Structure formats: C-alpha cells, structure tokens
Amino acid sequence: MKSQKHDRPPSAKEVPHKIPKRTIGLIAGAGGLPKEAAALLVERGQSVRLVGFSGLTDCDLQTAAEQAQFLRLGQLEAMASALNDMGVRELLMLGKVPKSLLFDGQGIVDPDAEALRVLSEQPEFGDENLMTAIARWLEGRGFSICDQGEELASLLAPFGALSARTPSESEYADFLVGRSAVRALGSAGIGQCVVVKHGSVLAVEAIEGTDATIHRAGQLGGPGSTVVKAARPAQDRRFDLPAIGVSTIEAMIEAGASALAIEADSTLMIDQEGMVRTANHANLSVWGFTQDSDREGRPS
Amino acid sequence: MKSQKHDRPPSAKEVPHKIPKRTIGLIAGAGGLPKEAAALLVERGQSVRLVGFSGLTDCDLQTAAEQAQFLRLGQLEAMASALNDMGVRELLMLGKVPKSLLFDGQGIVDPDAEALRVLSEQPEFGDENLMTAIARWLEGRGFSICDQGEELASLLAPFGALSARTPSESEYADFLVGRSAVRALGSAGIGQCVVVKHGSVLAVEAIEGTDATIHRAGQLGGPGSTVVKAARPAQDRRFDLPAIGVSTIEAMIEAGASALAIEADSTLMIDQEGMVRTANHANLSVWGFTQDSDREGRPS
Structure with missing residues (x-):
C-alpha cells in the first residue's frame, strides 16, 4: 500500500537533483544563432554535442560543445552515426542552410545515397518540405527533434x-x-x-x-x-x-x-x-x- | 409615325461607313508595348494622339502618332490640357512606369499640385492604387479609359x-x-x-x-x-x-x-x-x- 506521500506529485523543490543533465545534439547551420543557442544550453547546464557542416558552420561553435564533428552537408548516414557515437537522442536543428546550396552547392554539399533518396522522394523543394523530410529521416533512426521555440524561449x-x-x-x-x-x-x-x-x-x-x-x-x-x-x-x-x-x-x-x-x-x-x-x-x-x-x- | 424600317436595328452591313474613325489618346510609359499597340491601332485605321514622358517613353512612338506631346511624369494638369488640345476623349494607358520612380524619380518625375494632391490622398502606394487614382482623376476631367485587354485583344x-x-x-x-x-x-x-x-x-x-x-x-x-x-x-x-x-x-x-x-x-x-x-x-x-x-x- 502506497503512502499518500508517494502519491502526491513531487514539488519542484524536491526534484531538481533528479533531473538528468540533458544532452542535446545540436545540428548547426550557418549564422550566429547556433552559437547563441549553444551558450544558452551550456548556461543551463546541458551538454551540447555538435554536428557542424564544413564551409557553413562557425568553427568557434566547437568551444561550447563537449564533442563536435564537422561533416559535409548531405552526409546523412555519417550524421546519424556521429550523433549515435556522441550518445545523443534529442536534436536541435538550428542555423541557416541557404537553399541556394541545393542549386549550387559545389564544394559544400555532398549528398550520400540516403540524402539522394530523400531528395528524390520530394515532390518539390518547398521551404519546409526538405527540413521536414530530413527530420522524419532522423526520427526514423530513433532521434527526436526539439522545438526551437521551446528550447530557446528566452530568445x-x-x-x-x-x-x-x-x-x-x-x-x-x-x-x-x-x-x-x-x-x-x-x-x-x-x-x-x-x-x-x-x-x-x-x-x-x-x-x-x-x-x-x-x-x-x-x-x-x-x-x-x-x-x-x-x-x-x-x-x-x-x-x-x-x-x-x-x-x-x-x-x-x-x-x-x-x-x-x-x-x-x-x-x-x-x-x-x-x-x-x-x-x-x-x-x-x-x-x-x-x-x-x-x-x-x-x-x- | 415611324416606319418599321427605322425601328429595326441597322445590320452590320449598313453601318460601317457611319463608324467614326476613332481617336485614341495613348498615354505611354516605357517598354515596347506602346509602340506595338500604336502600330495595331493605326493598322485598324484609328487615329493615335500620344502623350509620352521624357526620359521614359520611346521617342520613336511619335512617328505612329498624328499628334504627340512629351511631358514630365507627374504633370497631370498639363496632360489633361494636352489631351484636350488633341481632341481625344478615349484614353489607353500603356507601358511600364517603374514604381521605383516614385521613390527615386529625380529628373524624370515632376509632380504638379494635382499630382501631389492625388498622391497625398492615397492611403498606400499599392500596385493598382496609384493607377486607379490617376484613372479616376482623368475620368473626373471627362476622359474615359479603355480596357487594354479589349483594345489589344489580338496581343x-x-x-x-x-x-x-x-x-x-x-x-x-x-x-x-x-x-x-x-x-x-x-x-x-x-x-x-x-x-x-x-x-x-x-x-x-x-x-x-x-x-x-x-x-x-x-x-x-x-x-x-x-x-x-x-x-x-x-x-x-x-x-x-x-x-x-x-x-x-x-x-x-x-x-x-x-x-x-x-x-x-x-x-x-x-x-x-x-x-x-x-x-x-x-x-x-x-x-x-x-x-x-x-x-x-x-x-x-
């Protein structure tokens, strides 16, 4: 028989030490947003593991991350492996990936077989289509994608x-x-x-x-x-x-x-x-x- | 007492010689459309009287027109006077007037008091607002504005x-x-x-x-x-x-x-x-x- 004490929800005061330190996989595009977000996450005591893209992501981001790997944009399998190796499940996708790279990404974009498959399945490259498709691909690999507005509410x-x-x-x-x-x-x-x-x-x-x-x-x-x-x-x-x-x-x-x-x-x-x-x-x-x-x- | 003959509408065959040669006042902006239209109107036996704008309208247009006057863009009163002097009532407004001239029309745009009044009455400079306002101003002076799609149906x-x-x-x-x-x-x-x-x-x-x-x-x-x-x-x-x-x-x-x-x-x-x-x-x-x-x- 459970005591009343165990039945009532724990108060905020009782649980902080039980909240595990969250580990966030930051998939970072271009611009200043990923850096701002990484600083915020670290400030909150979260552990940031970074996947960046060569020629796109600010290299300084590595300093905020506990682990970091830079890949060529479009290497989906390598990205999933890197995230697995880093032990992350929760992902935050942030920063610009200029869509013009889709059309002229020579030297920066290097799609692997999976990326080509995902691309070929898109009826069109509308603004959200591609991101949604990549998110769904990651979800299919067991990752969950965090809400930018929720994680970065203070911004x-x-x-x-x-x-x-x-x-x-x-x-x-x-x-x-x-x-x-x-x-x-x-x-x-x-x-x-x-x-x-x-x-x-x-x-x-x-x-x-x-x-x-x-x-x-x-x-x-x-x-x-x-x-x-x-x-x-x-x-x-x-x-x-x-x-x-x-x-x-x-x-x-x-x-x-x-x-x-x-x-x-x-x-x-x-x-x-x-x-x-x-x-x-x-x-x-x-x-x-x-x-x-x-x-x-x-x-x- | 009217005879039946006079009551029935005249057949097409009976009237062609009664159709007056139409006189069209062509208000011409930039680009090739006014020239194409002028040629078409002349080909149909219509008389073209032209109002063009210095620095904007193709000067060659004058050759197709029976009369022509070039004004500075924004001289509404002078335009109405010119059209009156040319004896036109029906107007065809054609050709581009780049909207950027509204913002940087130095040397080309020279609004008179009426133009400034019309502009000041516009809540906004949406694409059709200004044209509608100018058309309305011209209608207020007794002119009628022809339908581009009707006059230039063959184009x-x-x-x-x-x-x-x-x-x-x-x-x-x-x-x-x-x-x-x-x-x-x-x-x-x-x-x-x-x-x-x-x-x-x-x-x-x-x-x-x-x-x-x-x-x-x-x-x-x-x-x-x-x-x-x-x-x-x-x-x-x-x-x-x-x-x-x-x-x-x-x-x-x-x-x-x-x-x-x-x-x-x-x-x-x-x-x-x-x-x-x-x-x-x-x-x-x-x-x-x-x-x-x-x-x-x-x-x-």
Whole structure:
C-alpha cells in the first residue's frame, strides 16, 4: 500500500537533483544563432554535442560543445552515426542552410545515397518540405527533434517595442501592409520577409535571404522603408523560425530602412542586446507584433 | 409615325461607313508595348494622339502618332490640357512606369499640385492604387479609359503552347507551384511573377520588374528554372496587364531559365513573332495557362 506521500506529485523543490543533465545534439547551420543557442544550453547546464557542416558552420561553435564533428552537408548516414557515437537522442536543428546550396552547392554539399533518396522522394523543394523530410529521416533512426521555440524561449521576441523609438504613423501603416503581404507569402510557402515603403511592397524574400532582400529594397526604394518578418502561418516550430540579429540591423542601416517589425513569440533574436544597441544608435524602430494586434495594441 | 424600317436595328452591313474613325489618346510609359499597340491601332485605321514622358517613353512612338506631346511624369494638369488640345476623349494607358520612380524619380518625375494632391490622398502606394487614382482623376476631367485587354485583344496570349517545345514534366510541376504562388502574391497586391525550380520559389517580383527577378533567380538557383507570370486575380484590365516580349525571353536565356508560363487571355505579348522565334532558337518552352487548367489541359 502506497503512502499518500508517494502519491502526491513531487514539488519542484524536491526534484531538481533528479533531473538528468540533458544532452542535446545540436545540428548547426550557418549564422550566429547556433552559437547563441549553444551558450544558452551550456548556461543551463546541458551538454551540447555538435554536428557542424564544413564551409557553413562557425568553427568557434566547437568551444561550447563537449564533442563536435564537422561533416559535409548531405552526409546523412555519417550524421546519424556521429550523433549515435556522441550518445545523443534529442536534436536541435538550428542555423541557416541557404537553399541556394541545393542549386549550387559545389564544394559544400555532398549528398550520400540516403540524402539522394530523400531528395528524390520530394515532390518539390518547398521551404519546409526538405527540413521536414530530413527530420522524419532522423526520427526514423530513433532521434527526436526539439522545438526551437521551446528550447530557446528566452530568445523569442516579445510583443511591443524593443528599441527606444516606437514606429511612426507611416511606419505603422507600412507594417500593416507588410504584415498582410508576408502572411500571404507564408501561406504560399514562400519567404518570411517583405520590405514596404509608402504602402508599396518594394521587395519580397524568396531564397536570397533577408539581408539581400533588405539591400535590394534600399536600392529600389531608397531610405525610410519598413522591414516585416514573420513565421509562416503553419510553421513547424521545430525548425526554421525566423531569426534576426545585429547583421539584420546593419543591413537595414546600409539600406536606409527605418523600422523593423518582427513576429512576437515566433522570431528568434540573436544577441538581442547588441541588436537593440545598434538599432537605438541608428534611431531605428524595432518592435514585436502579433498577427492580430491592431492600432490599439501599438506601443506609444 | 415611324416606319418599321427605322425601328429595326441597322445590320452590320449598313453601318460601317457611319463608324467614326476613332481617336485614341495613348498615354505611354516605357517598354515596347506602346509602340506595338500604336502600330495595331493605326493598322485598324484609328487615329493615335500620344502623350509620352521624357526620359521614359520611346521617342520613336511619335512617328505612329498624328499628334504627340512629351511631358514630365507627374504633370497631370498639363496632360489633361494636352489631351484636350488633341481632341481625344478615349484614353489607353500603356507601358511600364517603374514604381521605383516614385521613390527615386529625380529628373524624370515632376509632380504638379494635382499630382501631389492625388498622391497625398492615397492611403498606400499599392500596385493598382496609384493607377486607379490617376484613372479616376482623368475620368473626373471627362476622359474615359479603355480596357487594354479589349483594345489589344489580338496581343493576348492564347491557351496552350506558343513555342515549338511544350513544357517537360518537371517544368510543368514547377509551373503548378509557381501558379499557386503567383496567385497568392497577386491576391496580396504584390508582384505578377515568380521563378521556380525543383518546386522551390527562387525569386519573387515586387517592384524590381520581371527581368531583374529572372536574373536574380538565375544567380541564386542556376539554370533550368520556370518563370510564371500572371495577372492579379482582381486586376483592373484597363491597365497594367502583365506583358512579355523578346526582352523577357532574352533575360531567361541569360539566366538559363528553360520555361515560361504566362496567363492566357491576360498577358500581352509584344512582338509575338520575334518572341517565339527567340524562344524556339534557345529551345525554351513558352505556353499559356488558365488558372484552372490542369494536367489534362497540358498541351503535349
């Protein structure tokens, strides 16, 4: 007969020492996000085992990882073996893998037989298709894929103003145009970013990336544009949440863009402090929106 | 008391000599379309009176017009006066006015007080907003705006293959991805063109124009892409129907794109003969689709 004591759920205070140190397999693409995430995981006392990709992943990442292996992109079997050897089951897939590599990945992409099989089974290479297919392949090998938004919740943009300056009336009007445009794009499985000025969509992101889109908008429409970035409506939050960082702000400064609107709770911020400092220094407005926040919800 | 003879409608045979020679005021932007249209109108015995824009409109257009006046873009009052002086009531608005001029039109755009008023009344500069606003302004001055699709029906792309080569299976699959993407874009009031390869949208047109979009897709995704161009679902057919010509095919050849799908009955073809010849020479596939044509409807 069990005592009442054993039946009631343990309180938070009683269990911390029983939580095993989690071991996370970080599959890291390009950009600053994997590094930011690795630091966060280590800070939480988790053990990070890294799979990086030659020519793509920041080599500095190795310092945060207890174990690391760099592979050529597309070596699925080698990746599964490496992760097994490192003793990880839970995976976090992070960082950019530019889709243009699919079309011109000479020297970086080297698909093995399994990768070619997975690719050949794809009816199309839509943005999420490939990631989903690779995730499913990994799951078939016994791995589980963590949710980016959950693991990195502290990096998600909040609702409201992040910068000292809130959006002006005209920036807000441009944001509303951009928000509906980026939602339409996302629904069609295309990009996550548009740039708007005077209500006109100057540039739309497909596979060129956000920074290139911002630069093009600057060339076409001059200064004073508003950049809007959002997750796809049916986004799989395990991977490919939109991410921004200091480089986004720097691209905006170069292009003369004046405001950035990012979807709250769905956009990962890399080096938020540096980002906000850079934005404030250039008097840019950065703020987090939700798909249904309206003028009343605008911070002022 | 009227005789029965006078009551019945006149037969077609009886009236041709009574149809007045129509006088069309051609408001011409950039590109080859206004010239093609002017030749067509003259061939039909219509009288063309031209308003062109310095630095934008092809000067050769003057040879087709009985009267011509070149103005600076944005001189609405001067345009209305010129059209009145030329004795025209029916207007055909044709040719590109790059939207980037709105943002950086130094030396070409010189808005008068009326243009500034019309601009200031626009809540946003969406693709159709401005054209609609200008059309409305002209209507307020007693002019009527002709339907491009009606006046230039013979230039509209037909359904089916225009080139010797029909689309391959994979080009057809890419076209289907592109068609749904371009519809989503059009519904959101953005561009009219996307470029697709392996089911992935490589590039999306906003204000940079179709040729720039095709070039970018080539740089990002390499050869073998499919270009899809369509009218916006709620397009005002009086102006801004998508147009393609030899330059579109040349841009595709430079970028290595292999197939072009254009919306039948909604896309104007400039120099169809030259376009098809150029496409056939490079073994490109060009064909006209409808929004609901399916695989069964595919020409083979």
